[in-house]
Amino acid sequence: MHFVEELPSTITELLTRERGTSDNLQVAVSTDIAPDGDFGEQWLILNHADLLVVSQNADGAEVSTRIPVERITAAKAESLIGIGVLEVQVDGHPTHVLQFSNGLRDKFGKVAKRIEAIAKKEELPDEELEDQRKRCEKCGRLLDNLSNVCPGCISRRRVLTRLIRHALPYKGVIISTSLLTLIGAGLEMIPPYFTKPLIDDVLFPASKGGNLAHQIRLLGLLVLALIAIRVTATSLVMFRGRAAARLGSTVVLDIRNKLYESLQMMSLSFFDKRQVGAVMTRVSQDTQQIYGFLVEGAQYYIINVIMVIGIAIVLLCLNWKLGLLVLLPAPLLVVITLVSWRRLMRTFHHFWHSMSKLGAVLNDSLSGIKVVKAFGQENVEIDRFNLRSGQLYEAGLRAEQMIAVIFPILGFTMVAGSLLVWWVGGKDVIFGNITLGTLMTFLAYIGMFYGPLQILTRITDWMSRSLTAAERIFEVMDTMPDVQDDPESVPVPHIKGDIEFQGVTFGYDKHQPVLKEVDFAVKAGEMIGLVGHSGSGKTTTVNLVCRFYDPNEGTITLDGIDLRKVKLSDLRRQIGVVLQDPFLFNGTVAENIAYGKPDATREEIMAAAKAANAHEFIMKFPDGYDTLVRERGQRLSAGERQRISIARAILRNPRILILDEATSSVDVETEKQLQEATGNLVKDRTTFAIAHRLSTLRNADRLLVLENGKFVEFGSHEELLKKKGVYYKLVNLQKEVSKIKAVDG
Numbered sequence: 001m002h003f004v005e006e007l008p009s010t011i012t013e014l015l016t017r018e019r020g021t022s023d024n025l026q027v028a029v030s031t032d033i034a035p036d037g038d039f040g041e042q043w044l045i046l047n048h049a050d051l052l053v054v055s056q057n058a059d060g061a062e063v064s065t066r067i068p069v070e071r072i073t074a075a076k077a078e079s080l081i082g083i084g085v086l087e088v089q090v091d092g093h094p095t096h097v098l099q100f101s102n103g104l105r106d107k108f109g110k111v112a113k114r115i116e117a118i119a120k121k122e123e124l125p126d127e128e129l130e131d132q133r134k135r136c137e138k139c140g141r142l143l144d145n146l147s148n149v150c151p152g153c154i155s156r157r158r159v160l161t162r163l164i165r166h167a168l169p170y171k172g173v174i175i176s177t178s179l180l181t182l183i184g185a186g187l188e189m190i191p192p193y194f195t196k197p198l199i200d201d202v203l204f205p206a207s208k209g210g211n212l213a214h215q216i217r218l219l220g221l222l223v224l225a226l227i228a229i230r231v232t233a234t235s236l237v238m239f240r241g242r243a244a245a246r247l248g249s250t251v252v253l254d255i256r257n258k259l260y261e262s263l264q265m266m267s268l269s270f271f272d273k274r275q276v277g278a279v280m281t282r283v284s285q286d287t288q289q290i291y292g293f294l295v296e297g298a299q300y301y302i303i304n305v306i307m308v309i310g311i312a313i314v315l316l317c318l319n320w321k322l323g324l325l326v327l328l329p330a331p332l333l334v335v336i337t338l339v340s341w342r343r344l345m346r347t348f349h350h351f352w353h354s355m356s357k358l359g360a361v362l363n364d365s366l367s368g369i370k371v372v373k374a375f376g377q378e379n380v381e382i383d384r385f386n387l388r389s390g391q392l393y394e395a396g397l398r399a400e401q402m403i404a405v406i407f408p409i410l411g412f413t414m415v416a417g418s419l420l421v422w423w424v425g426g427k428d429v430i431f432g433n434i435t436l437g438t439l440m441t442f443l444a445y446i447g448m449f450y451g452p453l454q455i456l457t458r459i460t461d462w463m464s465r466s467l468t469a470a471e472r473i474f475e476v477m478d479t480m481p482d483v484q485d486d487p488e489s490v491p492v493p494h495i496k497g498d499i500e501f502q503g504v505t506f507g508y509d510k511h512q513p514v515l516k517e518v519d520f521a522v523k524a525g526e527m528i529g530l531v532g533h534s535g536s537g538k539t540t541t542v543n544l545v546c547r548f549y550d551p552n553e554g555t556i557t558l559d560g561i562d563l564r565k566v567k568l569s570d571l572r573r574q575i576g577v578v579l580q581d582p583f584l585f586n587g588t589v590a591e592n593i594a595y596g597k598p599d600a601t602r603e604e605i606m607a608a609a610k611a612a613n614a615h616e617f618i619m620k621f622p623d624g625y626d627t628l629v630r631e632r633g634q635r636l637s638a639g640e641r642q643r644i645s646i647a648r649a650i651l652r653n654p655r656i657l658i659l660d661e662a663t664s665s666v667d668v669e670t671e672k673q674l675q676e677a678t679g680n681l682v683k684d685r686t687t688f689a690i691a692h693r694l695s696t697l698r699n700a701d702r703l704l705v706l707e708n709g710k711f712v713e714f715g716s717h718e719e720l721l722k723k724k725g726v727y728y729k730l731v732n733l734q735k736e737v738s739k740i741k742a743v744d745g
Contacts, residue, residue, distance in 0.1 A: 293466030532706030
């Protein structure tokens with residue numbers, strides 16, 4: 001799709017009347033929000049002379065806005081609450097052009113870039129108005145922002161085949177289980193056959209002068225045979241069940257581990273747009289659903305298929321006319337099953353989606369329970385949970401109600417066959433065409449035939465739930481990370497630390513850049529302080545250095561090599577990071593310090609802790625370095641967590657050190673001690689430091705000052721103060737704040 005969409009005839013006629021307007025159209029796109037804010041259609045028309053906004057009404061089309069292109073200096077698409085707006089700078093003043101729903105944000109982000117390029121007479125961006133997300137090649141559906149898999153087009157057969165492929169490495173267990181299943185199914189079909197001799201030869205012998213002793217002896221033999229068959233069948237069921245449980249558990253363990261491995265390999269952007277609870281649901285509940293299918297559903301399916309086929313053959317051999325009556329409902333059962341299959345799949349897709357949302361809300365609320373209580377928002381969280389719980393209730397109710405209707409219909413259809421057998425077979429017994437034993441044997445087999453057949457129809461329930469869960473798992477496993485090793489990546493086992501940004505533009509939302517055409521170079525061993533207002537792009541800069549994300553435009557080089565060409569393992573191994581929000585894992589203090597270097601000795605761990613000024617408070621704990629910090633380090637204060645985080649980075653001994661607000665949670669005295677302790681740490685390694693207290697950056701070799709996504713000032717602390725620019729204002733503002741705090745204190 002290009003920037004000129006197909007115009008309605010009324011607008012085409014209007015443009016034809018507008019001299020020159022229809023010539024050389026550069027943009028002709030529609031929006032879905034009318035000027036009054038309601039849903040409606042407007043058109044944005046742009047040629048080399050004018051920018052027009054055209055509306056349609058009962059009388060035709062009319063131009064509601066006209067702006068000469070020569071007066072436009074800039075354009076941008078901005079997302080607001082609920083809607084987005086396209087805005088242009090006319091003679092330096094912002095002018096609202098039109099509104100659009102946030103679903104069209106990417107579209108109008110590209111339109112804005114094209115308008116600005118035309119206004120500035122620059123080269124037009126080489127792109128079309130396709131949504132940034134990929135589309136399914138089969139159905140054209142927009143895919144998840146970070147997924148290459150279309151849930152609507154996944155082949156159920158392929159999903160089932162893929163599950164089987166995961167089980168193939170365990171062929172021995174599969175073969176032994178299959179043999180036990182075949183033998184067990186054969187044994188299950190023998191007891192009903194004994195009904196005929198029990199009735200005709202033991203209980204109601206054909207001749208009145210039957211031998212009583214022979215009848216008793218035959219009865220005993222038949223009962224002993226039945227006992228032996230039942231004991232053998234029960235033993236086989238036990239062994240088969242244990243083998244199936246081992247097979248199912250092993251396969252699910254394999255899938256769960258591979259799923260977790262895939263999640264660990266995902267880029268940060270994957271988690272930016274997904275709630276933790278939703279991801280956790282896939283790892284826990286979805287894999288458990290597959291276990292239930294493999295252990296229970298799959299083996300019962302195989303057993304009952306064998307039973308249905310075997311019993312159908314036996315019935316036809318006993319009496320082909322009665323056998324056909326039994327098989328008569330089978331085609332109808334198949335039709336009902338096929339019709340209900342797709343409806344069940346759609347219903348369970350919605351059910352699992354609702355369950356995922358409920359899990360996400362639950363995780364958010366319980367993880368932030370302190371914040372909830374501190375702000376007295378218990379009722380708000382209860383309402384949020386009740387909303388998602390109600391949606392899950394509705395989805396589950398629809399699924400269960402559908403099942404409650406389908407399966408009784410299936411049951412009645414199957415019973416109809418047995419009623420026909422009673423009528424036809426009963427008359428044959430009365431007229432002496434068959435014996436009573438034959439009819440009772442037939443009826444016994446009918447119960448065994450319809451039971452498995454009914455279970456086979458219910459297998460759609462199992463498969464619907466399980467294959468839906470499997471789809472969700474494979475969707476994650478098939479999603480390729482945004483940031484990964486380039487096929488032509490090169491190993492860099494020893495990084496020097498020269499870093500250069502060349503025309504780097506980046507935004508978490510591509511059309512709302514945080515950094516804009518950034519250029520700067522850092523020499524190996526240089527300490528750089530990043531300064532700027534909150535949201536100016538400081539943390540984003542170091543995120544790009546760590547290659548948590550790749551730039552939308554431009555290049556970042558490391559030692560002269562494009563960062564995208566450097567092996568990720570080499571890069572990450574030689575970077576140490578102290579984040580603004582220190583995170584500790586549930587474990588001991590020593591384990592957290594040694595997280596980046598698991599083979600570190602206790603002496604190395606203690607040396608790193610001393611360098612981070614953490615050794616003293618650690619030794620005050622009853623268990624010292626073996627003290628458990630609990631989940632997220634809740635046993636420690638914010639300052640203590642941060643010092644352990646710094647010790648973790650020190651122990652790693654990186655070539656590139658990232659200090660993102662590393663001293664934000666410590667007092668002034670501790671901060672001073674940390675500065676002294678880390679003085680030697682930053683030597684001979686490239687360091688990027690972000691600090692909320694500008695005074696802590698005095699020792700930086702250079703300060704890079706960010707404003708609105710661009711570096712506006714470079715220099716040392718003293719040089720920037722002399723310029724009396726942005727940095728000078730920030731320092732003075734912080735001094736004023738410090739004075740206010742001192743007075744309040």
